């Protein structure tokens with residue numbers, strides 16, 4: 290199309306690329322979700338339907354962005370880690386930031402009725418979003434540790450608060466009772482007053498959710514291994530997928546030709562986390578083992 294006399298205004302759109310070779314974390318957070326939860330009668334302290342819906346929306350974001358190799362979700366927020374060599378959208382910050390928030394929000398609404406079949410949406414939920422750049426793996430690790438420590442602190446507090454509320458204690462009184470208490474006091478309160486051992490609560494609530502892709506070459510294939518599987522919640526347990534003993538042999542394939550073909554094959558590209566089935570884990574992401582040690586590509 291011919292240039293018009295007005296086109297010069299385009300030059301006011303200043304390029305905003307993310308600094309090269311830096312890790313980007315995009316975090317979305319529900320806007321005024323305290324009110325949204327109340328309006329939609331979320332179960333307290335943890336409504337699993339809402340957490341599952343958050344995970345579904347996060348999965349959609351990862352589907353759209355192969356360069357997002359990991360996501361961590363808790364409460365009404367989700368953090369997405371983008372590889373430092375990502376070149377998507379020319380690394381334009383506002384394009385990436387706004388697209389992530391938009392995909393997340395539209396999927397949250399799109400899948401709402403699947404997770405809340407009996408609760409119609411009263412008004413459209415919205416999410417804000419920001420991008421933060423980190424220069425090295427240390428800051429990325431510390432970022433995710435920060436979010437998971439937050440998950441634990443909030444969950445312990447909310448578990449106590451709602452145990453008291455469900456026991457007939459008023460909001461003001463419950464807040465007062467918990468004021469100035471430490472973790473040990475809260476654990477003791479749960480145990481002595483409610484016979485609840487905090488350690489036995491689901492890892493889903495205590496540790497939040499992590500989405501990562503697994504190397505398809507290490508899985509038994511999508512037919513045997515559900516691409517949407519939720520892996521073990523045991524933080525101490527290894528989460529590496531077990532390689533199948535031998536590759537699938539095609540019916541009628543001649544062993545001699547197969548050998549020839551194998552010779553020609555180049556060395557396989559190392560897994561970079563951009564492809565493969567997405568799995569949901571409820572595991573420790575503060576310690577090195579096993580999560581980070583098993584997935585060196587996340588910090589490449």
Ligand code: ATP
Pocket residue numbers: 318319320321322323324326331332333334335336337339340363364365447
């Ligand atoms: P802002 O717009 O500043 O983010 P907010 O009201 O969303 O305000 P947050 O700090 O983000 O404040 O807190 C989110 C609120 O939503 C918390 O009260 C949290 O307990 C609640 N919430 C989020 N997810 C769930 C869930 N799955 N089940 C129960 N409550 C939830």
Ligand code: ATP
Pocket residue numbers: none
């Ligand atoms: P990008 O993601 O880069 O924006 P795009 O496919 O959305 O890619 P645009 O330049 O934004 O590309 O163009 C929008 C397209 O949608 C055009 O082809 C336009 O004709 C079409 N379109 C938008 N609104 C309407 C409409 N109301 N009726 C018919 N076509 C429409």
Ligand code: MG
Pocket residue numbers: 318319320417
């Ligand atoms: Mg916020």
Ligand code: MG
Pocket residue numbers: 318319320321322323365
């Ligand atoms: Mg919020």
Ligand code: MG
Pocket residue numbers: 318319364365366
């Ligand atoms: Mg929040």
Ligand code: MG
Pocket residue numbers: none
């Ligand atoms: Mg467009």
